[in-house]
Amino acid sequence: MTWVLEDGSGSEIVKKSLSDDELRIPIAGIWNHAFLLERVSEGWRPEQEGARGDAMDGDRLAVEELLRSSSPNATHRLKHYLYFPSERGARAAAAKLREQSFSIEERLGADGVNWLVLARQDVVPSPALATTVRAFMEQLAETGGGEYDGWEAETVRPGQMA
Secondary structure: OOEEEEOOOOOEEEEOOOOHHHHOOOOOOOOOHHHHHHHHHOOOOHHHOOHHHHHHHHHHHHHHHHHHOOOOOOOEEEEEEEEEOOHHHHHHHHHHHHHOOOEEEEEEOOOOOOEEEEEEEEEOOOHHHHHHHHHHHHHHHHHOOOEEEEEEEEEOOOOOOO
8 A cells, every 4th residue: 555645845755654644634535426526516616626626625615614514595704815925906906805795804915015805794604605805806806916815613602793
C-alpha cells in the first residue's frame, strides 16, 4: 500500500507510511456519477477546477457539517471577508453589498495595509447558496482588485437577527 499526498503546489508525494500528523489529513474525495450531476446542477464546470473548485468543495462540506450540527431550517449569520488594497475599492464593494442587503463593516484590516469589508447575512444555509455567494463575492473582490477570503457561520438565536 502506498499513499499519495498533494503538497499544495500541485506536486504529489508518494509514501509507504504516514506520520501521525499525516494520518489526520482529510482523505481526498472521489466524485461518483450522482455527485457529478449534483455539482453540475449547482453551476460547477470543469474549467473551475483548481483553487476555486477546491474552495467550492470546502464550502459545500462546511455547509453540510453546519446543517448536521444545527436544527433544521436554523438561521445562521454568515460573515464574509473581503480584502482590498485601497479604501476606494473597499467602499465600492461595500456599496454593492449594501444593495444586496448585507450588513457591512468596512475598516483598515489587521495588517494595517489592506481594507477589510466584513459582510454579514442571516440565512438558512445550503450548499447551493454557498456556491452562489462565493461566485458573487469572488467576482466583486476581483472587480475591485481585492480578494475574497471566505466565510464563517454562527447560529442566530431568536431575537438576535440584525
